[in-house]
Amino acid sequence: MRLKHMRVGAALMGAALAMLPAMPCSGAGEVTDYDDMGMYTVNDSYITFGYRDDGIVITECRKEMKGDLVIPDELDGKPVIAIGEGAFYQVTGLTSVTMPETVTEIGPGAFYCCEALRSVNLPKGLTSIGESAFYQCASLQSVQIPDGITTITDSCFSLCYSLTELTFPKNLEVIEAQAFYGTGQMDELVIPDTVTDIGELAFYYWNRITTVTIPKSVRNMGDYVFDGCDALTEIVVEDGNPAYCDVDGVLYDAEMKRLIKYPSAKNGESFSVPDGVTELDGWAFVGASKLRSIELNDVETFGNEAFYNCTSLEAITLPANLEKLPDAAFTYCSSLREIVIPESCTAIGTYCFAGCTSLREVAVPAGVTEIGDYAFGYDYDIETQTLSKLEDFRLRVLVGTVGMEYAKEFDVPYRSNSKLGLILGITAAVLVVAGITAGVLLHRRNTVRIADGPNKGKPVAKQSRTNTKNGGK
Numbered sequence: 323m324r325l326k327h328m329r330v331g332a333a334l335m336g337a338a339l340a341m342l343p344a345m346p347c348s349g350a351g352e353v354t355d356y357d358d359m360g361m362y363t364v365n366d367s368y369i370t371f372g373y374r375d376d377g378i379v380i381t382e383c384r385k386e387m388k389g390d391l392v393i394p395d396e397l398d399g400k401p402v403i404a405i406g407e408g409a410f411y412q413v414t415g416l417t418s419v420t421m422p423e424t425v426t427e428i429g430p431g432a433f434y435c436c437e438a439l440r441s442v443n444l445p446k447g448l449t450s451i452g453e454s455a456f457y458q459c460a461s462l463q464s465v466q467i468p469d470g471i472t473t474i475t476d477s478c479f480s481l482c483y484s485l486t487e488l489t490f491p492k493n494l495e496v497i498e499a500q501a502f503y504g505t506g507q508m509d510e511l512v513i514p515d516t517v518t519d520i521g522e523l524a525f526y527y528w529n530r531i532t533t534v535t536i537p538k539s540v541r542n543m544g545d546y547v548f549d550g551c552d553a554l555t556e557i558v559v560e561d562g563n564p565a566y567c568d569v570d571g572v573l574y575d576a577e578m579k580r581l582i583k584y585p586s587a588k589n590g591e592s593f594s595v596p597d598g599v600t601e602l603d604g605w606a607f608v609g610a611s612k613l614r615s616i617e618l619n620d621v622e623t624f625g626n627e628a629f630y631n632c633t634s635l636e637a638i639t640l641p642a643n644l645e646k647l648p649d650a651a652f653t654y655c656s657s658l659r660e661i662v663i664p665e666s667c668t669a670i671g672t673y674c675f676a677g678c679t680s681l682r683e684v685a686v687p688a689g690v691t692e693i694g695d696y697a698f699g700y701d702y703d704i705e706t707q708t709l710s711k712l713e714d715f716r717l718r719v720l721v722g723t724v725g726m727e728y729a730k731e732f733d734v735p736y737r738s739n740s741k742l743g744l745i746l747g748i749t750a751a752v753l754v755v756a757g758i759t760a761g762v763l764l765h766r767r768n769t770v771r772i773a774d775g776p777n778k779g780k781p782v783a784k785q786s787r788t789n790t791k792n793g794g795k
Contacts, residue, residue: 369393377403377424388415395422405432407452414438417461421445428455430475437461444468451478453498460484467491474501476521481505490514497524499544506530515539515560526550532587536573538562547583548573549605554585569596581606588612591634595619602628604648610635614657624648626671629655640664647674649694653702656680663687670697677701678712683737685718686725693724699734 368384378397395402402422407429410416418441419433425445430452433439439459444451448468454477456462464487465479473496479485480503488506494514499521506528513520515537522544525534529552536543538560548554556571567576573583580601584593586609593610594617595602604625607613615637616629622641629635631654640647644664649671652658659680663670665687672694675681684698699715702708716735719725729736 371397371402372406373398373400374403377401379404379406380409381406382408383410383413383416385413386415387413388417390418390420391416392420393422393425395424403427405429407431408434410434410436412436418442423447426450428452430454431457433459435459446470451475453477454480456482458482463487465489467494469493472496474498476500477503479505483507492516495519497521499523500526503527504550509533511535513537513540518542520544520547522546523549529553532556533558536560536563536566538564541565543582545603546605548585549583549608552586552609555587555589556585557583574599584610586610591615593617595621604628605630607632624651626650627653631655633657640667642666645669647671649673650676653677663690665689668692670694672697673700673702674698676709681712682714683716683718686723686728688720688723688725690724693728696732697728699732 368387369380370382372379372381378400380393380402393402401424403424404427405421405425408431409429410433411431412435414435414437416436417438419439420443423445426447426449428448428451432452432455433442434454435458437458437460440461440463442462444465444467446468447470449470451471451474453475456479457477458481460481460483462482463484465485466489467474469491471491472493474494476498477500480500482505484507485505486507488508492514494516496519497517500523501521502525503523504527507530508528509530510533511525511528511531512535516539517537518539518541520540520543523546524544525548526546527550529550531551532553532555534548534554534557536557536559540563542565548557557568557573558571559566559568559573563576565576567574567578571585571588572581574581578596578598580603581595581599582603584607588610589612591612591614593613597620600620600622602621602624604627606624606628607616608627608630611631611633613632614634616635618639618641622643626648627650628648629652630650633654633656635655636657636659640661640663642664643666645666646669647663647667650673651671652675653673654677656677656679658678661681661684663684663686667687668689669692670690674694674697675684676696679701696709698717699712701710701712703710711733716737717725717729719729719736719738721738726736726738728734
């Protein structure tokens with residue numbers, strides 16, 4: 323579970339523009355001072371601005387700024403039309419911003435990490451908000467996105483932990499990756515029926531929502547869109563969606579070949595994957611802490627972390643033709659007591675069974691040619707970020723295999739069987755069977771049987787050599 327961090331610079335509009343002197347402005351703000359570097363004071367804040375053909379762009383605010391800010395609608399007789407890239411980057415004392423209705427653009431990272439920012443008005447004429455514009459505005463409580471916005475950009479409102487009210491624009495079409503990552507204190511999420519695309523991790527870790535409704539307009543969704551939503555009990559897809567469907571609140575593709583997401587808080591201790599479903603997405607069952615057993619049925623493959631943190635999972639039978647166990651597939655399945663890895667498996671991913679504290683022994687098939695770091699025999703403490711060996715755990719391996727190499731490299735106790743001894747044992751068994759079969763065939767070939775009469779087919783007793791010499795007497 324990785325968070326993509328965007329590095330947003332507090333970019334200026336160009337050296338030449340930054341050197342222009344600021345002029346007194348009209349509007350909501352009162353200019354009290356300015357210098358020859360283009361800095362002026364408005365409502366006790368120091369702001370740099372630059373010129374564009376169509377108006378003024380706010381380009382920077384000093385980090386010392388604290389409190390509320392009202393941006394004037396004009397500077398030097400020109401309208402303020404944009405908040406530039408990184409203009410308020412990490413101005414951590416800023417508590418509120420009032421923008422004039424003349425503003426139509428907010429640049430990338432404009433209010434990046436303004437952690438004290440509680441409120442901001444988004445002008446009705448706004449047409450674009452850049453990537454990470456309000457990234458980690460952790461105190462922001464309410465956002466009403468204007469109807470002129472058709473795309474909510476990558477990480478735009480990520481980590482706005484305190485958001486309790488969110489109004490989507492009427493014409494929204496695209497929600498990009500991580501747009502609302504780790505955001506929100508809402509209980510329900512209804513995606514507008516104009517949205518066609520939702521990027522990966524778009525609503526990751528909305529830990530209070532219980533229900534999600536996906537409209538029939540949605541055609542494409544990235545990976546892990548609703549992962550980390552630990553209170554989620556159902557995902558509902560509107561009838562008529564050509565790409566997705568739900569069955570009893572579980573999300574699938576429309577053809578029912580792929581299980582995308584099992585809601586983490588869904589009730590029930592057991593679950594049977596419907597017949598015909600052959601693939602589980604990465605993170606498909608992440609955090610499904612109520613499940614004690616899962617029947618995979620026709621499943622052939624599953625993605626990374628498919629059963630991550632299924633803390634109650636005790637029993638699961640892996641597909642007989644499974645070729646690979648992906649990274650962190652069963653990490654933190656702390657109740658899992660037994661697992662049989664099929665002979666078809668050739669690769670076991672990194673951290674695959676890390677944190678499976680109830681496992682005591684796992685047999686590694688001879689055909690496994692690759693085992694990732696800390697796949698077996700280790701626990702990982704998230705808080706301290708430290709690894710520790712599991713007590714009373716061991717591997718069963720064959721001498722000369724990758725399983726034994728792993729056990730030695732990572733100091734995991736193991737019980738080994740000699741590969742040569744196994745081969746000799748099998749060979750001996752084959753020879754014994756072959757000998758018995760040959761003896762039976764030989765006996766049948768040398769036995770004389772009565773050709774006719776009431777005893778037809780019965781074997782004739784062989785005479786001893788002595789009797790033969792004495793004429794049968």
